Amino acid sequence: MKKPIIITAVVVALLAASFYFLLRKSSAIPPVAITETVNIDIPQSTFNIPIRLEIKSLSDYLNAKITGQFLNTTLFLQESRKEKIALTLTKTGQITIRSKGRELVCTLPLTVNATLLDSRFGKTLSKLVKPFRTTIILTLSTPIALDRDWKLKTNFKIRHYRWASEPVLKIGPFRKNLRETLDNAIRQNNHRLTSMVDKEINKAASLEKTVAGVWHDLQEPILIYRNPAPIWMRFSCNDIKGDISLQQQDIICLASVKAKMLIVTDTTTVLKQHPLPDFKKIPVEELQRKSDVFIYANTSFHEINQQLNELLKEAEISSKGYTITIKAIEAYASTEGLSVAVDTEGDLKGRFFLTGHPVFDLATKRLNIVDFDFAVNSNSILVNRGDEILHDLLKKRIASKLNLGMETLIAKLPFIVHQAIAKEKTGKTIDLIMNNLEIKQCDILMGKEGVHFIINASTETTLTLKGTSKNCFLIYHLNQQSLH
Known part of the structure; x- marks a missing residue:
C-alpha cells in the first residue's frame, strides 16, 4: 500500500513542480523590445482647391475699365x-x-x-x-x-x-x-x-498670384511642436494642374497641387522652394473636389511613460480582497505590439507585462488598445488573478494618453491645412473656407523611440475671388466659422 501512495505523491509533486516551472518560465520572459527606429515615408498629398471668381465681379470690372x-x-x-x-x-x-x-x-x-x-x-x-x-x-x-x-x-x-x-x-x-x-x-x-x-x-482675371500664393505657402514651414525641441512641417510641392468650368454665378478654377509633407528641425536649412509651374490641364480621370492630405505626427515613449507614471505611480488598486500598489510603469514597442511593464507591490508583488495593439477607430476618432495579453514575473501563483484588476485600468490609462495626443492633432488638422494654404494672408488678400474634414485612415507605426502616426484626411476647401484692383482680382474676405 505504501508504495503506490509514495509513487502517487511523487507524481503529484512532479506535476506541481512542472506546472510551477512552466508558469515561472512563461511569466519571466517579457515581450522582446524593438531596437530599430522607424523609417517614415509619408505618401504624397493632393490639395484640390477650387478658386471661385464671381461673374458679376467680372462684369463690374469690365464696366470700370x-x-x-x-x-x-x-x-x-x-x-x-x-x-x-x-x-x-x-x-x-x-x-x-x-x-x-x-x-x-x-x-x-x-x-x-x-x-x-x-x-x-x-x-x-x-x-x-x-x-x-x-x-x-x-x-x-x-x-x-x-x-x-x-x-x-x-x-x-x-x-x-x-x-x-x-x-x-x-x-x-x-x-x-x-x-x-x-x-x-x-x-x-x-x-x-x-x-x-x-x-x-x-x-x-489673372489667377497667377492666387495660385502662386497657395503654391508657395504650402512650402513654408509650420511649427507643430515646441517641446522638447521645435519641429516644423512643410510640404514640398512638385506638381500642379488646373481645370476651369462655369457655374451659374461663378467661374471655377480647380488648382490641384501635389505635395509631400516633410519634417523639419532646422528652418535655416529648408530646401529652396520650387517655382510655380505653367498651367497644365487636369486629366478628366483625376478630377476630384476633395483634398487628400497625409499628415505625420508622433509621440515618444519618454512622453508616454512620463504621463503614465504621473497618473499611476503609487496608485493603489483593490479588488476581490487583494490590494496592490503600482511602483513603476513603462511602455515600449515590442515584437508583439505595444507592451507595458508594470511593477507592483502589496498582495501581488511582481512585474506585469501587458501587450496590445493600438488601433485608431475612425467612427469615434479615438485610439484604442486592443487584444491585451498578460504575462507575470512573480513568486505568487495567485498573481494570475491580477489581469482582472489591472487590464481595464491600464488599457484605459494608456489609451487616454495616446488619445490625448491624437485628439490634439485632430483638432489641429484644420489649422494645419489652413496655415499650409492661406498662411497669414487671411483677412488681407486670402480667406480659406474648409468643410467636411474627414479622417479616412490612420496608420500607426512603432519603433524604438516612439509611436508614429500617418493620418490620411480629406477636406473641401474654397477660395473666393470677388473684389477687384486696378489690374487683378483680389480675394474677397468671407465670414469663416472657426475650425480650430
Whole structure:
C-alpha cells in the first residue's frame, strides 16, 4: 500500500513542480523590445482647391475699365464711293456677363454715331447733313480656358445683335438706310469689336498670384511642436494642374497641387522652394473636389511613460480582497505590439507585462488598445488573478494618453491645412473656407523611440475671388466659422 501512495505523491509533486516551472518560465520572459527606429515615408498629398471668381465681379470690372470708343472708321455707302461717312461705336451702357453652362455670354450695348463726310452734293453741303445716332446691342459668347500663365483666356465672337432703331441717314430729301452697310462693317470688324473685351478679361482675371500664393505657402514651414525641441512641417510641392468650368454665378478654377509633407528641425536649412509651374490641364480621370492630405505626427515613449507614471505611480488598486500598489510603469514597442511593464507591490508583488495593439477607430476618432495579453514575473501563483484588476485600468490609462495626443492633432488638422494654404494672408488678400474634414485612415507605426502616426484626411476647401484692383482680382474676405 505504501508504495503506490509514495509513487502517487511523487507524481503529484512532479506535476506541481512542472506546472510551477512552466508558469515561472512563461511569466519571466517579457515581450522582446524593438531596437530599430522607424523609417517614415509619408505618401504624397493632393490639395484640390477650387478658386471661385464671381461673374458679376467680372462684369463690374469690365464696366470700370472699358470706356470710350470700340470702333472709329470711315465707310463708303456705295460702290461708286460718292457717299462717305465717319462711323463710331462707343460703349455707353452697362456690359453684362452671364453663364450658359459651357460658355460665357456678354451683352455689349454700343452707341452708333454716323456723320456724312462727303457725298455727290459736295463736302460743303454734306456737312449740313445732321448726324444720326442709334444703339446696337451686341451679344458675344466664348468658351473659357486658362493660358500658360494662369490667366483667364476668352475668344469672344459676335453671335447676334439687334438695332434699337433703324440706322437711317437723311441726305436732303433722301433717306438712306445704312443697315446693310453697317452689318457688313460689323462683320468685317468682328475681331476689333471683341478683342478689347478679351484683352481686359485676360488682364483682369489673372489667377497667377492666387495660385502662386497657395503654391508657395504650402512650402513654408509650420511649427507643430515646441517641446522638447521645435519641429516644423512643410510640404514640398512638385506638381500642379488646373481645370476651369462655369457655374451659374461663378467661374471655377480647380488648382490641384501635389505635395509631400516633410519634417523639419532646422528652418535655416529648408530646401529652396520650387517655382510655380505653367498651367497644365487636369486629366478628366483625376478630377476630384476633395483634398487628400497625409499628415505625420508622433509621440515618444519618454512622453508616454512620463504621463503614465504621473497618473499611476503609487496608485493603489483593490479588488476581490487583494490590494496592490503600482511602483513603476513603462511602455515600449515590442515584437508583439505595444507592451507595458508594470511593477507592483502589496498582495501581488511582481512585474506585469501587458501587450496590445493600438488601433485608431475612425467612427469615434479615438485610439484604442486592443487584444491585451498578460504575462507575470512573480513568486505568487495567485498573481494570475491580477489581469482582472489591472487590464481595464491600464488599457484605459494608456489609451487616454495616446488619445490625448491624437485628439490634439485632430483638432489641429484644420489649422494645419489652413496655415499650409492661406498662411497669414487671411483677412488681407486670402480667406480659406474648409468643410467636411474627414479622417479616412490612420496608420500607426512603432519603433524604438516612439509611436508614429500617418493620418490620411480629406477636406473641401474654397477660395473666393470677388473684389477687384486696378489690374487683378483680389480675394474677397468671407465670414469663416472657426475650425480650430
